[in-house]
Amino acid sequence: MDISIVLYSHDSVGLGHARRNRPLAYALAAHLPALVGGTVRGLLIAGHPDAGRDPLPEGWDWLVLPGMTRSSDGKGFRPRRLDMHGERLRDLRSATIDAALAAFDPDLLIADRHPFGIDGELRPVLANVRARGTRTVLGLREVLDTPRVAAAEWDALGGAEQVAELLDAVWVYGDHHVYDPRLTGELPGPLARLAITTGYLGHGRPAGRPSRGRTSPKPPPPYVLTVLGGGSDGGELARIAARATLPEGHRHLLITGPQMSDADLQEVREIAAHSGDATTVVHSAPDVPELIAEAVSVVCMGGYNTLAEVMATSTPALVVPRARRRQEQPRRAAALAALGAVETLDAAGLTPQDITAWLERSVTTRTDRTGIDLDGLSVVPHLAARLLNSSVRTAPEVTSHAV
Incomplete structure (x- = not known):
């Protein structure tokens, strides 16, 4: 079957969210076709213009939204460049995402870190795509914040149960032997029950923007x-x-x-x-x-x-x-x-x-990190295949990561 995937990141501060989604796009493009027996295309939705400068796999593209960033008091968001009220820009972004997904008709939507985006911009989008049968995933870094702060953030979204109702799965991009947010309390019960740890997105990360016209700044060793x-x-x-x-x-x-x-x-x-x-x-x-x-x-x-x-x-x-x-x-x-x-x-x-x-x-030492699970990019395509088609046989290593 032919699969369409959307990966969303709001990118209000820095590019950490988009930088997680981009290697996922490469991993899904490389490995999911063999698992589902068809082609895979994708769209990365980002909120920072620098995100779109990095290359994507063949058949994938960027949709870069008008930017929003944190207000000076740190309690809300404001337009990064546009001269308009923050709520109006949020509505513009939400409508843009909704229209894009209505046209693109994704089979899978993966939102990085924030299930409802900036000021809830994804909330109506999630409801609409789920009504059309799109599978929805929340992708999380392994550490959110202190348990108290994380609990307050879930409460501000209406509670973990309400968030979980709009999701099919939660993928935690980490090694649970290093840090497990299900055990620290950062992931409340309704979300913890949907959560699978994938391993860190470490091995197999793609290179950055092409170096055409640029040379590496690498100095002579050491x-x-x-x-x-x-x-x-x-x-x-x-x-x-x-x-x-x-x-x-x-x-x-x-x-x-x-x-x-x-x-x-x-x-x-x-x-x-x-x-x-x-x-x-x-x-x-x-x-x-x-x-x-x-x-x-x-x-x-x-x-x-x-x-x-x-x-x-x-x-x-x-x-x-x-x-x-x-x-x-x-x-x-x-x-x-x-x-x-x-x-x-x-x-x-x-x-x-x-x-x-x-x-x-x-400078005269090296560090052995072989005991840390860094294979998330090889695991996520299997999790996606299993979510998209329950009859797809998953590889044995998925079980060891997912249990």
């Missing part, structure tokens, strides 16, 4: 790497890392992230210039997973996608998690550090000397 995800909140760590003293004979590549402000980027470049040519600062790179794998050490924040890429290597990692607004990153870093997969330091009080000391220690 080099240490600082990578800050989207970079919108990485300015302070970038400044500290740029001031660190490098181990003798090593170079330093610092990738700020495409969402770092121009002012922060300029300041980091000025700091790095004092090291002569030992530190190279770039806004972005097309081959971050390869750069992480070939670095002798990496300093990073605690975002899901960055750590999924780190976990797929043996490169020692120092994680300095963002701790404001959410406790997601500190909780993830602590869980991985407890297994010896990373080391972690708090951002508060962090100094260049701390990073200097860690680099001196780490």
Whole structure:
């Protein structure tokens, strides 16, 4: 049968949600056709213009919505660029999504992290697609927030039971031996009963935007790497890392992230210039997973996608998690550090000397992460096939991940 899939991410802050959906698109495009016996096409709905710059599989495309971002008080959302009231833009986005899905008629809709999108923009969409027979999935990173904050967020949506009524499944993109939101209380009973852990989306992640006209910024080895995800909140760590003293004979590549402000980027470049040519600062790179794998050490924040890429290597990692607004990153870093997969330091009080000391220690070591399940991208197509057609035989490894 021929299958149409939609993956949604609202992308109000950074690109973490779209960066999870894109490797899922590649995995589904590569493996689902053999499981369902037909073609697979897809549409990725995103809320940030930078999302659409990265390539997609053949037969897939982006639908980039007018952007919304958090208001200055952090309690709501406002248009990123359009001069119109936030509620009107939310309605415009909702109507756009609804019209697109009515025309595209997907068999499967996967929403990343937020089941109803920004200010409920997906709520009427979910009701409409389910009436047409579309299967609906909520995809979640393994850590949401503290249990108290997570419970308040589910309550604000009308309660976990109401959310669960509009879903067929919840896929948790993590290893339950590392962190299980069903046990911490972040996933209440009605949603926990729908939830399956897939393994981290680590192995098999696709490359970034094509490097046509761009060369990799990879310095001559040996080099240490600082990578800050989207970079919108990485300015302070970038400044500290740029001031660190490098181990003798090593170079330093610092990738700020495409969402770092121009002012922060300029300041980091000025700091790095004092090291002569030992530190190279770039806004972005097309081959971050390869750069992480070939670095002798990496300093990073605690975002899901960055750590999924780190976990797929043996490169020692120092994680300095963002701790404001959410406790997601500190909780993830602590869980991985407890297994010896990373080391972690708090951002508060962090100094260049701390990073200097860690680099001196780490550049001659490697880290064994073979015990962590990183095979989510090979598991999700089997889960999708099972959801779309209960008669499809699932591979044995799905059972071990899903139980």
